[in-house]
Amino acid sequence: MSKLFTPFRAGALALPNRIVMAPLTRNRAPNGTPTPLMAEYYRQRASAGLIVSEGTAISPQGQGYADVPGLYSTEQIDGWRRVTRAVHEAGGRIVAQLWHVGRVSHVDLQPHHALPVAPSAVRAHTKTVLIRDGAPVFVETSIPRALDAEEIPGIVRDYAHAARFAIDAGFDGVEIHGANGYLIDQFLKSSANHRSDDYGGPIPNRARFLLEVVRAVIEAVGAGRTGIRLSPVTPANDIDEPHPQPLFEYVARHLGPLGLAYIHVIEGATGGPRVREDRPFDYDAMRTAWRSHGGDGAWMVNNGYDRALAEQALEHGADLVAFGRAYIANPDLVERLRRGGPFNTPDRSTFYGGGAHGYTDYPTLADAGGQ
Template identity: 70%
Template sequence: MTTLFDPITVGDIALSNRIAMAPLTRNRAPNAVPTPLMATYYAQRATAGLLITEATAISHQGQGYADVPGLYAPEQIAGWKGVTAAVHQAGGRIVTQLWHVGRVSHTELQPGQGAPVAPSAIRAHTKTVLLKDGAPVFVDTSEPRALDIAELPGIVEDYRRAALAAIEAGFDGVEIHAANGYLLDQFLKTGSNQRTDAYGGSIENRARLLMEVVAAVVGAIGGGRTGIRLSPVTPANDIIDADPQPLFTHVVQQLAPHGLAYVHVIEGATGGPRELADRPFDYAALKAAYRAAGGKAAWMVNNGYDLALANQAVADGADVVAFGRPFISNPDLVQRLRVGGPFNEPDRNTFYGGGAQGYTDYPVLG
């Protein structure tokens, strides 16, 4: 019987086990440039079959939080080279998550850009993070402006360039972030997309930008090095869709021909309940629709998994299980899962911003 600790190949990437480290925003990249401390952090966790980096902005416009990394300038590529080299030296595999936050931003993070951008000029009732005197401060997001249709090809190009930059930086691949209420998810969902042009209204139109981005990234670096993250029903960042089951059925059917490495699905509310009474969703049907359309990518599940749930998921046919917060305080999480613990408790006060404390100083077994 296949177990969580068995190797698997996802697209063009060979993994030593079926455990992924989910993207975790840590706000430790001053001026959006990855640091040697980040290289230490990721290398410490390289026993995961796959490391997925914290969300990484594809452009300055795509930045939404203070001190999150980017992948659109030479110094950022150079910084990431240090991270990928450290991970590979430790025997790991690492992809970067390509991010445009859309409306989940603040004018202070958009100098020279004006307001954050969005499918429609609808404010997200959520918070973002600014740094004041080096300390994280949670503030309301700013009022966005609606993107003009003429701007959308440029955003698609930003994703393509960022994917190429990721390969230049030494990553094994990329994950397109189309989840959690950020730009691509904003276009998908009715609560944030009230456009009346070719990118709004019907399911096909709302999915258009995502499919253009996928085609551009796959065309640049190949489907075997491209993953995607979806969150059909999470309320994160004030996002909602009136009828998510047919929307995401269409999305995965359109993804199937692209030969992706993996499809990463957040089940339920990001960082919250796995089942939402007001937003029921059939994840088994979603996977079945993807397979029926010819999709062969590894199926990655995510949200609140512990060892027992992860083992059951693999037994039920999941290919990879992503763990998030447990990796913050347990750099050797794979080994701890293998022996059944014990597990370090995380220090929530050091999740966002700061230095080594609560970042690279958690103990390992033995």
């Protein structure tokens, strides 16, 4: 049997295979509250070894896109309980991705139309999604304001509160979103972090916020139920770091002793080339830095994987492989990978917002008489 389909343990998470459903924002949670339709969507994909939920805002301030779910109200916890119950009844495992977008937001999405917050008042030249007249509209992000140092501990507490709410809602664990140009990544990378205090400048200062968040979440729910997602060289959401290797090896060394269930690494440009010629990066060196400092959880890889690449990665040090876009159109992706296809083609027009069409109506092999 291919290693891809063998069981694996990541911290407290006992997984039936090494195929992970990556987080996928779908903008189908009005008022930030998961719906029964979302429960069906995730239930359909429960054969994954692990599901990582779509990005889920830790607070109203953390929201950056219309109709994305949150984990800060009773209604949201109740909605997520329907989702986790459906996944568990189908034999699956699911963790909540904890998300604060930082500057990648718009005043129309912020409480009282306030400015988004960021390490520094540097605008992200990217777009976000609003819902207008029932349809998704892409708009430029708003100019952020720089966080006062006194505000930062409150955001760290928001991560811990959301982690506790996730466990209350039935999730098997949490993944801290530290990638793709959102708040934690903004603190890490010098293009977005121009601070001169203890959270800016040298690498240890820029990594301080990430490590404070990780420690707070571990204290809240346990290291064995905590993972983190990182993207060393992605340019997503107008983020950049001219010297990613020393930065992320430092992060890996300091995450090592904390006992995380896994580190989830996006290789190359998110949704784009797996190798950036202008930002070369040695992922093996980063993994070695983590392992050599006590990191004994799973090393999860992501970005543009098919079965052949996944099997190659597992033979060269990876433990888990995350699949993103393929899961949009193939709820039974595990079985399709096992058989070598066929694979449904996703309808891009239904990615963001809408209802069941392009969400829960993709056929499985069983629907097509393939069993």
